[in-house]
Amino acid sequence: QVQLVESGGGLVQAGGSLRLSCSASGLTFSLSAMGWFRQAPGKEREFVAAISSRAGSTNHADSVKGRFTISRDNAKNTVYLQMNSLKPEDTAVYYCAAQRQLSDRIPNNFGSWGQGTQVTVSS
Numbered sequence: 001q002v003q004l005v006e007s008g009g010g011l012v013q014a015g016g017s018l019r020l021s022c023s024a025s026g027l028t029f030s031l032s033a034m035g036w037f038r039q040a041p042g043k044e045r046e047f048v049a050a051i052s053s054r055a056g057s058t059n060h061a062d063s064v065k066g067r068f069t070i071s072r073d074n075a076k077n078t079v080y081l082q083m084n085s086l087k088p089e090d091t092a093v094y095y096c097a098a099q100r101q102l103s104d105r106i107p108n109n110f111g112s113w114g115q116g117t118q119v120t121v122s123s
Contacts, residue, residue, distance in 0.1 A: 002026040002112040004096045009117030012086055016121070020081040022096030022114060030054070033101040034072055034079040035110050038092035038119075045095070049081060056104040064090075086121045093118050 008020040035050035049070035072079040097110035
């Protein structure tokens with residue numbers, strides 16, 4: 001059974017930084033693409049960033065490009081989201097997602113999800 005556990009969320013002032021972590025188990029991490037999504041109150045869940053299984057490809061939403069960076073450590077079965085220059089509009093629950101992907105590409109859909117971690121950015 002796939003388990004994804006997010007950590008690192010919290011309350012931060014605008015302009016500050018946070019690093020989210022997602023620890024994965026129950027899957028072959030090195031053969032899984034990983035992603036971060038977020039959902040703000042009253043809004044639909046949206047894509048934030050994704051990384052292919054061997055980190056050959058990354059993708060970031062336009063709203064976070066230049067501020068957020070996704071990375072992974074396959075030896076630790078962990079994916080990270082470094083968030084800098086945070087804005088109040090980044091406030092949301094952030095979810096980690098995984099999808100088995102034999103090729104080093106980012107899939108269109110993710111099948112496994114974590115419980116989420118709250119990020120709140122105050123103005």
